[in-house]
Amino acid sequence: MDSEALFSLTGPGEAPRAPGGPGVDGFTAPDERSPLPVRMRPAALDELVGQEHLLAPGAPLRQLVSGSSPMSVILWGPPGCGKTTIAHLVAAATDRRFVAMSALTAGVKDVRAVIETARRQRRVGGPPTVLFIDEVHRFSKTQQDSLLAAVEDRTVTLLAATTENPYFSVISPLLSRCVLLTLQPLTEDAVRALVRRAVTDARGLGGAVTLTSEAEEHLVRLAGGDVRKALTALEAAAESARARGADEIDLAVAEQAVDIAAVRYDRDGDAHYDVVSAFIKSMRGSDVDAALHWLARMLVAGEDARFIARRLVIFASEDVGMADPSALSVATAAAHAVEYVGLPEAQLNLAQAVIHLATAPKSNSATAAIGAAIADVRAGRGGGVPRALRDAHYAGAKGLGHGTGYRYPHDDQRGVVTQQYPPDDLVAVDYYRPTEHGAERAVATRLPLLRRIVRGEAPRPADEPSGQSTATQGGPVAAGKDHQ
Template sequence: MESDVLFSYPAGDQRRDASPAGGGVVAGDSGSGPPASAPLPVRMRPASLDELVGQEHLLAPGAPLRQLVTGTAPMSVILWGPPGCGKTTIAHLVARATDRRFVAMSALSAGVKDVRAVIDEARRQRRTGGLPTVLFIDEVHRFSKTQQDSLLAAVEDRTVTLLAATTENPHFSVISPLLSRCVLLTLRPLGDEAVRDLLRRAVTDERGLGGSLRLSQPAEDHLVRLAGGDVRKALTALEAAASAATATDTGKIDLRTAEQAIDVAAVRYDRDGDAHYDVTSAFIKSMRGSDVDAALHWLARMLVAGEDARFIARRMVIFASEDVGMADPGALSVATAAAHAVEYVGLPEAQLNLAQAVIHLATAPKSNSTTAALAAAVADVRAGRGGTVPAHLRDSHYSGARRIGHGGGYRYPHDDHRGVVTQQYPPDELAGVDYYRPTEHGAERTVSARLPVLRRIVRGLPPDTRASAGRTGSGSSAGAAEPDPPVPASEAGPVPDDSGSVAAGEVQQ
């Protein structure tokens, strides 16, 4: 028996390729299937398309997936889906077809040289009337742009039919020219009932446990919950529990045995993939929506998955100004203190500091007035609205400044008993423009009451005139159609590294 990291075939029914370094396997009919010593997920891999569970939306008669497996159409396909949803199983079914050569390689170990060797052999086979070649590349998102470029011509002229699998969004991880040459099939996570059916099949099927053990209902529920839609994880956990039950000669897999065999669920979370940004987005939106319990769940999800605690802390510091802002000015201090605790204390103890900050931010009154005010000001600057600094505000500390009028007429606010004086501070074009519009939430209610008085005095308006009735900046909404809402900085991704800060207004465009 020769085996590859992706597939195994009986010796009489498989041919090894001209040894690409990536470990490719060329196969015809896979014969009698994997040996009894193979892992349970491999032994239980469907032997036909009819055994495939959970991708009904792709299995209709004439659907691309069915055409791919049956070989009725030589189309190149990218399979995109989470771990354990059936991508490798589909490749296995394609490999079983007898009317084509099947070459499997992993992007983790293969390089451009290996890909070109397969393509050259496929061209030779086609010239001599040999079988068409299907090239399966697992984890294709790990190929560099150059490696993906090397596939373009062969896929374009159908020298090879490409079957590629990825867990990451191909719109980001696969180059556009290659993506445009392939049919993109999105595989869904398996539902709980599908995972349950496959567990029961594995318990009774001769390829699996063959009915040698019984699986209790609580243990089955635990395995289904543990899997989270990943059937490979469910079957691996079942195999571990079965080994434990066999060792104790109980004849049954109960809940305690299952729990002891599988210590903890591996959280589906890729720090470099979509799940990273999806979970982060859910975390931010839960805090913004004041759902403290959901926010704590997403925090725990990130911590258990091993997310960088500094990343979490940075998101919270941004959130404190972006979504809480002046409604609770102390929120920024809390978030900053949590970020400092992460650096000073470290994990795992700093998890408590992060949790305290999450609770504070989620339950705090919310205001995005700071975000909106800065976005409006930045929009005016980028639109060219502004002008020179008023003469009375210019620097007058150097010799000769007074002679050219710099600083002349400046009024010192501390000389007035109110601490504020009538004086123009913005350039002429922006005089009277309102950027900041406080809400009535939390501590900002006090600011909302005080701001009209300050604007009235500064702008020299009569006591009976509403100071906030001034002109609006580009980002304001008085008397004009509302602009598109800004993209929250705390959700934008990928986010810049700490080595270079980004002003909120720059993220909001």
């Protein structure tokens, strides 16, 4: 996109606005031929649904839309949560010149042309310039660098939108010069309200069709927090109903219009908990195929991928545990991928984690161990910290006997010494009971040897724990140094 083309995008029937006066470049005014999501964009901030955490009086979003502050802003959020809508609201402010471009088509030349025009206008007392860049994460480092000086001295007020985590996709110098506003996916209630508005509003369907409750729920679930998806599906369903000569959109029409079957799944009702329960129990029972079915069921129904990821992280320790210690890393990586990549691609990461967890050997020893320890604490068992283990690093601690008698395990060639670690009334209590499953089998072999040495139960010469460091006795750590 060259600079001349950039400045020639105007509404239908409008002459190109001359540089030097307020205007909107890069946005076309909607008309009756525009897609339903475009026609239904809020005309004022009060029509904006969702993002209540950014709409309080004096909040950055209100200041941005009203033009009361020249701060540059990066809008980060999933598709369909209102980033472009906010840009349109900013563009409606008549005391600023607004220029919109997409990082998909614009380059450094276009950015510099906007900045140079803004600089000339500022010299002659012209209106300030707001530069909106959609999909800013697609700009290269060099392209983002071209914005720095103009944002720094406020030649332009940058308004950038991204669906990618800006801490990874936006260079640090640019990020530090902007206020980061995080937009959340719209709730089901918010999407439902916007769908109903589109059915009745003159800008939308104007009441030409009605929507059954089942069809409405299907559209809301299909959206997954993306109102653009819901309104696009609604428009397709309305056109399908009109083609049949009908004035009602029922579930069958909605399903056919969007070519996807409605899933009988209520995210807030019994079915939600039933499906999640079946998902967890299928993984616990090592039925990988059933687990993948329930995962797909939740994804198609629009379940929050972060909720699924959290369940996987919990399951990795609760049901796999020490039988496959890598399971927690896999689950945590999948949870990070959900935040970093997002749906729909993150479904691949979730599927990989589900397959790993379902096929892994199982052990609930960690769950049982912490449960037993917590039960003892709540029952009042336990006592003071043994004197040898107390902190001896502050003035006067040694005078109280803190740390006296502490044995540093690395001073022993086996890396483990006889020493009391629990309080007096919990000596020789076993909380952790390893299984013989998977990687935990090696722990089950090694643990009794460790316990005999630590508890002073006369370990045999052959009982030296495998894999321990063979640090030389009396090494640097033994030279009069305190250890905590």
